[in-house]
Every structure is written in structure tokens, then in C-alpha cells.
Amino acid sequence: MSAATGAAGAAPADASPERTLEGALARLAPRLGAGATGVADLVRLSGGASQETWAFRLTGPEPRDLILRRRPDQARPGKEDLPLATEAAMIRLAAARGVPEPRVLHVLSPEEGAGEGFVMTRVEGETIGPKILKAPELESAREKFAPQCGRILAAIHAIEPGDIALETRTAESTLKKMVDDHAEFGQDRPVFELALRWLRENMPETPPLRLCHGDFRLGNLMMDETGVNAVLDWEGCHIGDPHADLAWLCVGSWRFGGEQPVGGMGPREELWEAYEAAGGGWVDRHAARWWEVAGNLRWGVIIEWMGGWIRAGADASVERHVIARRASEIELLLLADLTGREI
Amino acid sequence: MREYPAAEDLLGAVARFLKEEAAPNLPPRESFDARVAANAVEMVRRQIMAGAEREAERARLEALLGREGDLDDLTADLAAKVREGEMDLTTPGLADHLWRTTMDKLAVDQPRFAPYRRARAAEA
Numbered sequence: 088m089s090a091a092t093g094a095a096g097a098a099p100a101d102a103s104p105e106r107t108l109e110g111a112l113a114r115l116a117p118r119l120g121a122g123a124t125g126v127a128d129l130v131r132l133s134g135g136a137s138q139e140t141w142a143f144r145l146t147g148p149e150p151r152d153l154i155l156r157r158r159p160d161q162a163r164p165g166k167e168d169l170p171l172a173t174e175a176a177m178i179r180l181a182a183a184r185g186v187p188e189p190r191v192l193h194v195l196s197p198e199e200g201a202g203e204g205f206v207m208t209r210v211e212g213e214t215i216g217p218k219i220l221k222a223p224e225l226e227s228a229r230e231k232f233a234p235q236c237g238r239i240l241a242a243i244h245a246i247e248p249g250d251i252a253l254e255t256r257t258a259e260s261t262l263k264k265m266v267d268d269h270a271e272f273g274q275d276r277p278v279f280e281l282a283l284r285w286l287r288e289n290m291p292e293t294p295p296l297r298l299c300h301g302d303f304r305l306g307n308l309m310m311d312e313t314g315v316n317a318v319l320d321w322e323g324c325h326i327g328d329p330h331a332d333l334a335w336l337c338v339g340s341w342r343f344g345g346e347q348p349v350g351g352m353g354p355r356e357e358l359w360e361a362y363e364a365a366g367g368g369w370v371d372r373h374a375a376r377w378w379e380v381a382g383n384l385r386w387g388v389i390i391e392w393m394g395g396w397i398r399a400g401a402d403a404s405v406e407r408h409v410i411a412r413r414a415s416e417i418e419l420l421l422l423a424d425l426t427g428r429e430i
Numbered sequence: 431m432r433e434y435p436a437a438e439d440l441l442g443a444v445a446r447f448l449k450e451e452a453a454p455n456l457p458p459r460e461s462f463d464a465r466v467a468a469n470a471v472e473m474v475r476r477q478i479m480a481g482a483e484r485e486a487e488r489a490r491l492e493a494l495l496g497r498e499g500d501l502d503d504l505t506a507d508l509a510a511k512v513r514e515g516e517m518d519l520t521t522p523g524l525a526d527h528l529w530r531t532t533m534d535k536l537a538v539d540q541p542r543f544a545p546y547r548r549a550r551a552a553e554a
Contacts, residue, residue, distance in 0.1 A: 275505050278528055280512035281519065344544035405467045412473065415535040416543050422532055423549065426525055430545040430552070 105129060108141070111201035112155070116145060119192050119206055123147040138171070138322065142209060154189065157204025169253075171195075174321040175205040176251055184242045187316050210317040212309035216343035219310050220351050228314045233353025235314050236303075236336060237361030243318070244297040244329045244367055256327040257293060261381055262286050265388050273391035278418040282384045285425055291330070291374035299327040304341040305350045333358060333370065334378030339420035340386050340413075380424060387417030441475040444468075476538045483534040490527045 109129045116123040124147040132140045141155040156171060175191045182188040189207040197203070213219050220229070262283070269279055301323025309317035335341075337348040337355060345351020349358045359370040393411040396402040423430045435443075448468035453461045484501060491504035494517075499507070511517040519525050533553075536546040 275502070275509040277505065277508045277512050278532060280509050281528075284512065284515065284518070339545060342544070346544075346548075405463055405470055409466055409470050409473070412539050415532065415539045416546070418528075418532045419536055419543070419546060419549070422528055423545065426519065426529070428549070428552075430549045 105131075108155075108201055109143075111199055112143060112206075115193065115195075115199055115201065115206075116147070119153065120145045120147065120149060120151060122149065138320075139204075152209040153192065154207050154209045155201070155204055156207070157195070157202040169322045169324065171204045171322075173251055173253075174324070175207075177246075177248070177321045177324050178207070180246050180248065181243060181318065181321075184246055186239055186242050186318055189317055189319075210309055212311040212316050214306060214309045214319070216305040216341065216351075219305060220343050220345050224312055225310055228310050228312060229352045231314055232310075233347075233349040233355075233357035234361035236308075236349065237333075237358045237363075237367070238365040239315060239318060240300075240303065240329070240332050240336075240358075241362050241365035241367030243300050243303075243332070246298040248298050248326070253298070254325045255296065256299075256325050256331070257296070258291055258328060258377065258381070261327075261331070261385070262290075265381070265384055268388045269391060272395035273388065273414075274394075276387075276414070276418060278422050279384060279387060281425055282380060282421045286377065286381055286384070289373075289377055291328075291377045292371060294328060294330070294368070294371065294374070296326050297329045297368075299325055299329060299332045301325050301327075301332070302335070303332045304336050304338065305343060306341065308350075328374065328378065329368065330371065330374040330378040331382070333362065334375055335382045335385075337379050338382040338386055340383075340416060380421065383417055383420050383424070387414050387421070390414045390417065438475045438478050441471050441478070445471040445475065473538060476541070480534065480538050483537075487527075487531050487534065490523070490530070494521075494523055494527055 109126060112126045112129065116125050123145045125145075126143045127146050129141060129143040132142055139155075139157050141157070143153055143155065145151050145153055156174070158168070158171060172194050175194045178188050178191050182190070189210045191205055191207045194205045195201050195203060213222060213225065219225060266283060269276075269283075273279070300318065300321065302320050303318070307318065307320040308315050309319060336350055336358070342348070342351035347353050348355050355375070359372075359375070362368075363370060390411060390413050393402070393407055397407060397411055419430070422428075445468045448464045448471065453464040453468070455461075456464055488501045488504065491501070491508060492498055495504060495507055495511075497504075508517070517524055533546070533549065536543060540546060
């Protein structure tokens with residue numbers, strides 16, 4: 088298993104763009120490793136709807152496996168994209184704070200002909216949620232998952248982004264964006280309207296805003312026997328309410344069948360207590376609940392965006408069509424929460 | 431009199447072909463897509479077979495809203511009333527209607543979704 092490996096595994100890409108990319112990476116090879124002579128075994132890995140992830144091997148006296156993240160060509164309406172150079176900078180800042188990360192080796196320039204993106208080391212581990220929840224060798228990693236995530240999030244929220252330009256998101260702006268996106272891309276859903284009203288009537292206090300990962304959940308957390316060994320996919324990072332990250336990890340769709348709230352693996356209290364103990368700041372329990380309801384609804388609205396991609400002709404895949412039918416699972420989670428049902 | 435095999439039988443045969451014959455004989459990426467396609471076909475099959483639930487949903491909406499109409503139109507009306515605050519979870523029948531409707535949707539869209547299965551088990 089490797090960085091950003093999705094359910095489909097490796098996929099052969101169109102021959103000509105792949106050869107162009109391989110040529111560009113081969114020219115870049117000496118800058119990726121001392122004495123490197125070229126690249127081999129370039130394959131596109133699936134997973135990641137708005138970014139392409141490629142694996143390749145650096146050849147020469149010290150061969151090593153690397154990962155390229157780059158922007159695909161198709162426009163995806165409704166999705167705000169962070170420049171990949173910013174994502175690379177965030178990974179470096181997080182690594183400096185002790186967050187488990189791959190090492191960023193090179194940020195691409197346009198004249199290098201490999202597109203917009205960056206090259207990083209390949210970390211070995213599991214990213215697929217259902218496998219993380221079942222793999223026997225990950226049992227001890229699962230037991231400490233919730234507190235480990237609390238400590239990692241405390242470290243992420245302590246990052247000072249300096250002069251890196253990042254969007255600011257508050258509870259108000261998050262709610263407004265969901266209302267607007269649901270109206271633009273979605274369909275009539277009385278359950279979503281109930282959740283939107285609940286959110287409007289129960290706005291949390293605004294704590295000091297911090298750097299947030301923005302997509303901290305199973306699927307973006309690589310695990311091995313030692314626990315989380317890489318935090319991936321920084322494209323959603325922003326300045327915001329730290330409760331947003333704490334709650335997003337608990338959204339029902341990221342539990343993959345597990346009954347515990349934190350990634351299906353642990354109780355919320357373990358996450359919160361470890362976060363507070365690691366200096367992350369006091370966790371406002373009401374804000375955490377608000378952001379979890381908001382997180383569930385946000386995933387529902389993102390699913391509605393995907394319907395927008397299909398309508399716009401940007402994604403004709405069967406997989407996208409099937410995922411776009413998953414808004415009903417969010418209706419179930421929201422309705423259960425709002426009516427006090429444990430499911 | 432419906433012709434045999436019916437639509438749901440044809441779709442069942444297509445899903446079985448995709449899963450059991452096409453998927454094992456395709457490269458990894460296409461094999462994955464074939465299994466996803468089988469799931470999509472099975473979803474359509476379940477939706478066709480769920481006609482009675484859709485009619486019950488429409489009847490509940492007519493009772494809630496006190497007027498006749500088609501399913502999309504009535505659902506839009508209910509969404510607007512919730513949005514405007516004219517109806518909420520204290521409205522008699524609303525919570526039950528939404529729960530039944532949502533459970534029926536999951537039965538079509540994702541019958542294997544773990545929270546849905548737990549909710550079904552709790553109802554049984």
C-alpha cells in the first residue's frame with residue numbers, strides 16, 4: 088500500500104500524456120536525488136478527486152520510490168482549489184511541528200513541463216478506511232487512534248502559516264457556503280433544511296482562529312502498525328475554528344462501519360482530552376457538536392457538488408454517479424442526530 | 431400483463447454478468463469500475479422494485495401538506511416550509527414522515543450502510 092492508493096489500485100493512463108510526464112520527470116531526476124539518472128515505473132494511482140497522484144521510481148545508484156501530486160486538467164465546478172505549492176509548504180511546516188508527513192523534495196515550476204504540483208517521498212501504509220478498520224495488524228494502532236489524532240491536531244493547530252495566503256472560514260461563512268452550494272447544486276431535501284435551521288439557531292462561540300487541515304479524516308490519514316504515519320491531502324487547509332477539524336474526523340461517513348465516533352475507532356472524549364492535554368486549547372463541547380452536524384451536512388453538500396460535476400460534463404464515470412447518490416446517507420445521519428437516535 | 435423477464439430481472443442479469451463474469455476478466459481499474467457499475471445497476475433495480483414505498487411517501491406528504499401533488503412538487507413544498515420555519519420536528523407527523531422516507535431511500539441507495547443496518551435492527 089502506498090500514499091493515496093485508492094480502491095482501484097494502479098491504472099494505466101493515456102500513453103502520450105504519460106510519456107510526456109515521464110520525460111519531464113526524467114529531466115528533473117538529478118534534482119530529486121543525488122546521482123539520480125532517470126525515472127521508471129510511472130503509474131497513476133487512483134483516489135483523490137481533484138488532484139492526480141502518480142507513483143514512480145527514481146533510478147540511479149540509490150533508487151527510491153517517490154510520489155507526484157499534480158493538478159488534473161478538467162475543471163470541477165464548486166470546488167475551491169489551493170495552489171499545490173501552498174499544499175507543499177504546509178506539509179513542510181507540519182513536518183517541522185512533528186506531524187507525521189512525507190518529505191517534500193521538489194515543487195514543480197511551469198517550465199519543467201510536469202504540470203502544477205510537487206514531488207514527495209513515498210510513505211508505506213494503509214489509507215483505505217474499511218481496511219484500516221479491519222486489518223488485524225492495525226489493531227493496536229486503532230486502539231490509540233483517537234488520542235493520537237488529538238495530539239496531531241493540537242500540533243497542526245499550533246502551526247503559524249506566516250505569509251502563506253489562506254482562506255479564513257468561520258461558523259457563519261461555513262453555514263452560508265453550505266446554504267449557497269446546496270441551493271446551487273442540490274435538490275429539495277427537507278432533512279437538509281432541518282439541519283440548516285438547527286445550525287442557524289445554535290451558532291457556537293467563535294474561539295481564536297487557527298490553522299486547520301480542513302480534510303482530516305480516514306482516507307487522508309495513512310496508518311501502519313505504529314499508528315498514523317502520514318497526514319495527507321492538505322488542499323482544504325485554511326484559517327478557521329479548530330473544532331471544525333476535531334468534528335470532521337467524527338463525521339458518520341468516515342466511520343466505515345465502525346460504531347465509535349472518531350474514525351469508527353474511538354470515543355470523542357479520548358480525542359478531546361488528548362487534544363487539550365497536548366496544548367490544543369479547551370474543547371467547547373457545544374461547538375464540537377455544532378461542527379459535527381455542520382460536517383455531516385458539508386459532506387452532503389459536497390456530494391451534491393459531485394452531481395454538479397456530472398451535470399457539467401466534468402465527470403462521466405460510473406463511480407462518480409454512484410457516489411453522487413450518497414446524499415441520502417447524510418440525511419439518515421442528520422435526522423438520527425436531530426431526533427436523538429443512536430445509530 | 432408484464433412481459434417476462436421483467437425490467438428487474440433483466441437488470442439482475444446485467445449486474446450478475448458485470449460482477450461475476452466481466453470484473454474477474456478485466457484489468458484492475460476496469461474491474462473495479464465493473465463492480466461499481468454492478469452496484470449502480472442493482473441500485474436501479476431496487477428503485478424500480480420500490481414503487482409502493484414512493485406512493486406511500488407521496489400519500490404522507492399529501493396528508494402533511496393538506497393538498498395533492500406529485501412527489502417532487504410536494505417535497506419541494508415541504509423543504510420550503512421547513513426552510514421558512516413554518517414546519518419543524520414538533521409538527522405532528524413530520525419526524526415520522528422524514529424517518530420513513532429516509533429509511534426507504536437508504537433501502538434503495540445503500541442497504542449495506544452500517545448505520546442504516548443498525549437502524550433497521552433497532553426497528554425490528
